[in-house]
Amino acid sequence: MSRTTVSHEEGAIYEFTPTLDPIATVEPGAELTIETRDSLDGAVQTDDDLIESVPEEVNAATGPIEVAGAEPGDVLAVEIEDVRLAEDRGRVVTIDGFGLLDGHEDIEAPRTKVTPVAEDSTPDADVVTDAVIEFGDHEIAVDPCIGTIGVAPASDSYTTLVPHDHGGNLDTTDVSAGNTIYFPVFQNGAMLAMGDSKAAMADGEMCGTGAEIATDIDVTVRVIDGDDVAVELDRPLIETPDAWKTVASAESMEEACELANLDAIDLFATEHGFGPTEAYMFSSLVGGLEISQVVDPLVTVRNAIPKTHCDGPF
C-alpha cells in the first residue's frame, strides 16, 4: 500500500466538533504522512516576534481524516512511526495570561526564544540522529512529540487549545514515534486531526509551549472493533514499548489524577479479575501518575502501567 500524504494546506481545524467534514478519506490500515504547520501558524520567526495574547486560532490540526468504517464504540489506533522536523527552527514563547507561572514577578510575557535546528556539535555514536535545537549556546536533543491530536468528540465542541476525552491539545511527550495512541471513536469515520508538534518539550510544558515546529508525521491508522476491546475507552490511551498509559484531562490536576487512576483501575480489574478496591491498591504499587501538561488550561495527567503487569485491553 502506498503512503498517502495529507497536508495542512489541504485543510486544518482549530476546533474539534461532533460534525467535522473530512478533507480526506482513508481505509483502515492506511499509511499516512501528515504535514503539520507550527502551533502559531508561522507568526514567530525571530525573537522579536512576540505573541501578545493567546491567538483565537492556535494549534492548527491537519485534517480531519475520515477512516472508513470506524463507528462509535470502536477504537481508532494511530501508530506513530516517525515525526520529522519540517522547518529549520522551533520557537518557545511566553504569553500574558498563559503558563504555569503566569503573573509571577520576574516572569515576563510576551517573550520569544527562537530555537534553531542544528547538528549536535558533540555527536554521540550511540544515537542514530544527532539533531539538536539551540537555545542560546545550549544544545537540546531533538525529541519530537505531537501536541494536538484527536477525533471528533461525542457532543460538545473543543477548540484546539484544550484537551478532553476526544484528545485535542494533550501536549503529552509520549505522543511520539514508536508509540501508539488509541482514541474512542465517537462519530462515524473518527475524523482524525493532528498538529502542534514540538521539537522538544518537558513534561508539564510549564511556560505554555515546547519548541513549536512544523513536522511531517508518519502514522498507520487502524480500527479496532468495539467487540474486540476488553475495556471500553472513555478517553485516550497510549501504548509505549513498555507501558500502557491512561490519559485524562480535567480542570484540576487532582481531578485529572482521579480519572487517569480510575481508567488504570478498570484495566487492572478487568484483566486480573480484581475488585475495584483491590485494583486501586495494586495501582498504588506499580507504574504511577505522570504529568503531561499543566497549562492548556485544562490539565492532562497519565497513569502509567508497566506491561509486565498488564497486557492491555486489545
Added chain:
Amino acid sequence: MSRTTVSHEEGAIYEFTPTLDPIATVEPGAELTIETRDSLDGAVQTDDDLIESVPEEVNAATGPIEVAGAEPGDVLAVEIEDVRLAEDRGRVVTIDGFGLLDGHEDIEAPRTKVTPVAEDSTPDADVVTDAVIEFGDHEIAVDPCIGTIGVAPASDSYTTLVPHDHGGNLDTTDVSAGNTIYFPVFQNGAMLAMGDSKAAMADGEMCGTGAEIATDIDVTVRVIDGDDVAVELDRPLIETPDAWKTVASAESMEEACELANLDAIDLFATEHGFGPTEAYMFSSLVGGLEISQVVDPLVTVRNAIPKTHCDGPF
C-alpha cells in the same frame, strides 16, 4: 570509620519540630544504618487487620540524629546506599478519609492487603536480587523507597503524616538506594529522622500507601557549608545518577508544580546565567514535572532536570 546503627527502638518521632532532642550524635561523613519500623507500627499483619481511621501517630521516623557542626544555612546531604527489607511482609491499606479516590463509589475503606516478601518465581539473570512482594498471585519487584525523611523545620511543626520544606512524608520513589537527598539545615545539628519505607510504591501513592514495611537503611551523611552552595535550598533536592530533582509540597498540585518549577528555574538561571524568563522557557524544554504523591494530604511534585543540562548547585 565503622558504621553506626540507630534503631527505632532507641527513638522515633511522629512530629518534626524546630526543637528536637537527638537520640544520637554523629560526625559529618558518618556511615549509618538506620533501622525503621513500618508506617503502621506493626498493627497490620494479616488482611483482617483493618485501619479504621488515620492513626494519630503514623510514619514513625527513626531519630532524630544530630549531625555535629551542621548549622542553619548549611545543606545536609544524605547519600542512600541501601534500603533492605527487614521483615517478611509489606501491607497496603485503604483508610476512610484518605487516598485519591476516597469516597468514590466502589472503593472500600478500610481494606487491607498483606504483600508477603518472596523470591521471584521467574528470576531474571540481569537482575542481581530477585525479591518480590506477592499481591495475591501477582509478583511485584521489590524496589524500596523511604517514605518519610526530614530534618527539624525552621519555625512550624509538622506531623510525620505531612510533607513540607523540611522533608517529612515526601513519599517520593526517588528517595531510594543510589540517590542522594539534600535538605536545607534549619536548626543546629540538622536532626535527621527517617522511616515509613515501602517495598514498592507507584508514583502518586494513590490509595494512600505503598507496600509499607520495616527496613534497614544504609546512609552516609555529609554537611555542605552554606558558602559552598550555588543556589540556596528552600526545600529538599534529590540527586539521581542522571538528574537533579527539585521537590516541593503544597496544598494543591498546581501550587506544588509552581514551587518545584521555580526551584528548577533558580538552578538553571544561576548555572547558565539565564534571566528568570529565559530559565522558565528552558525548563519547558528539558526534564519536567513528576508526581511524588497526591494523598498526604499536602501533595508533592518534583521538577526533574537532566544532568546533561545542569551540573547542580554543589
